[in-house]
Amino acid sequence: MYNFIFRRALSSLGVLLVATFLIYILVDVAIDPLSDLITSTAPNKQALIDARIQQLQLDVPSPVRYLGWLGGVAGCFIGKCDLGVAWTTNQQVTDVLVSSIGVTIKLVTLATVLAMILGVAVGVVSALRQYTGFDYTMIFISFLLYSLPSFWVAVLMKQWGAIGFNDFLADPSISVVTVLVIALIAGIIWQAVFSGDLKRRLIVFASAFVVTAGVLWYISATNWFSDPSLGFVVILLTGVGIAFALTAIMAGLRNRRALYAAVSTAVLIAAIWYPMQFAFRGATGWTVFGLALLVTAAGVAIGWFWGGYDRAVSMRISGLVALLGFGLLYVDRVMQAWKPYFNSSAINGRPIATIGSATPGLQGSFWTMQLDSFTHLILPTVALVLISFAAYTRYSRASMLEVLNQDYVRTARAKGLSERVVIVRHAFRNSLIPLATIIPLDFAAILGGAVITEKIFGWRGMGTMFLSGLQKNEIDPVMAYVLVIGFVAIVANFLADLLYAVLDPRIRVNA
């Protein structure tokens, strides 16, 4: 095993060396740092050209310059990286790189996680309801999303998502017809998800319809959008709902202890809603993170106290309920910053932003800044989710179908296990194995592949650094991008292989 890792790491390093060398030569051919001077009419043109050749060592052949660059990169191992200079602005590439990576990670993380969760959920449900109306609809939607060019979606989102929604926010009331149509669609979707005989479908449809219509009517009637918040009641109800749903999926409602643990965690979350308002005051990113850990630990502890024969399950469920509940508290607090944010002069009543990752010149508390970054994140995130969601749906549907046809699933059914256990334990877990190997690759791809989304929404991330480097004839930022992306891609590939071997013992790594 160690032998394998060592050999693999060594060969990966070799690949990275060769790749960077080739790309260095290619980029050197592609760019022309002298292009602006060649066409200039300045009297001292020749002197300027000479100066630039001197500055960028253009008289040195590119393989030799590559060695110089490589020396700077090797410095990273002893703690002083030198990735060169973006010469048009005289910025150190390391500085640009650090800020770019930060921006890209901020942009990509949420989108990837959301796409993954949504995609896997829809794919699994679609597989369980194979060849039903729901399945066909989802196949069609995922194919459609898969075929959308990202730049096209993004431009449309800017036009309709941002401008349309901002217009709506100026007068946030929902017409009766809209309420009814949305409720109808929700009802149809939910009855298709739950499936079953006519009676069951009708019950599901009716309850989904009533709940959706009620919530929308409440939102419209109380002008919720102009001062949104969740409040104690909604947090309690949602928390208990989450507790029931998670227990039903992960342990079965017959496991009373797990259910009690989950519900008491949900109640605890609602109970700390009021004290949390003080804890959140003057918070920073780290306090929020710490509080999240604390609350999750409390949830796990509650699970432990309820115990029972299957203590681990209770602990897992209530920990998860606590984490999600804390998410509700967090969202509630961010929402409270909405009204002053909405009315502030920097926003001017049009909160959904189309450009950049933060409103320039906006000053405010931690929560205002959080809200600001969310309003900037929302459009690019939706655009990215729409596109990668489709791939996850297709993967998880295919692998779930594959697993459901396996003999061990039949065996599990034959020995009389409940359908929940068969699907969650035997089928779902195994269907995640191929997915686990795709996720690292996908993350690597999306890290470098958000070039278009970044460009359209004006985020100054990795893609922008690369693109502007190419356009401004700077080799060093381009090479920094290549280095990072190549490194991440190779590590992700390696991780995927390793993960596959760990998850599926039939695969031998040393072969």
Place this chain on the structure above:
Amino acid sequence: MSEQTTNTEETRAENELELREVAGLSQGQIVRKRFLRHKAAMISLVVLIAIILLAITSIGWGPIPGWWKWNFKQTAPLALPGGRPTLQLWGEGGFHIGDYPFGQDELGRDNFARVMRGIQTSLTVMFIVAFVSTAIGILVGAIAGYFRGWIDSFLMRFTELFIVVPVLITGAVLGKLYGTPTPVILAIALGLLNWTGLARLVRAEFLSLREREFVEAARVAGASHTRIIFKHMLPNTIAVIIVNSTLMLSAAVLLETSLSYLQFGIQAPEVSLGNLISEYQSAFATRPWLFWWAGLFIVAIALCVNFIGDGLRDAFDPRQRRIPTVRALRKAELKAQLGASSATPAGLMVDALEVDEPLIERIETEGNQDGGEAAGSGKDSTN
């Protein structure tokens, strides 16, 4: 009547259906039959062919003249204010196409001709990319998987090398070397970068195939490596190859349009679908039609190709059984029972229009008592 009996009967009926479907057919025939039956794939195939024909015949291809009045370079005075599309589906005067169905751009060029030209370019790029990358992918994957050992390691590292190279750089390099790259050159370059996925898949297939008996037999019989690879093993990987090269087609369209959008691909005066969108995105507020039509055709082409690929996958995959509808199952079951009339036609929900007259009577008289129970038995496995 117990649920178990119904289930066995159902399984039997299901098996019978499947057997009848494939009896006496070669693999190719089965695949073709399954593919032709895949509705979404067939519709997509028709639509795709229609798009191709429209794009080629309307403005012509190379020296062949087309039937459309304008070409993609001609400028003309605006027919409607702002160059609005003359295509009208309903309203005053009913449906009519007019001189500029997709509108005109700010120079008065006909958007229909430009979109058609864009489709031609994008489709050319798509087919060349897919062809080049499939050929390289097969070759590299087959050699790596067949010979294993150091050749395999070397080729796989070589593959990783290509994964690392960003596609955008190719566009930039080409732009430098050729001024504005022609579609064919761009497509070949993209094809040279895009084969890595297929190579890995083919290699995986070859790794498992080379341990099989028929390969062993061929080797013992003295077949050369080339013969074993191309005659014995490659036909067995054809499913993977066809499906993936189809999906590669749609990826290639999106890749080309994205590159052109970023201005590293096809550039003016050449026209491609991505290039059109890039050119007109700032005009979205004033001339949305310039943006819409190009985008719609990208989506249509990619969607069609994806559905065709899906249909091929279903057709090639023997495990991907198409589960017959409940109605078809009942019908088959009834027919089986008609043959062996001693069996009790218990508990069936029948669509009355589908069955012969005497049977309906029998079912109505005998099956009423427990009709409700069996209705649920067919689908409970998923709840």
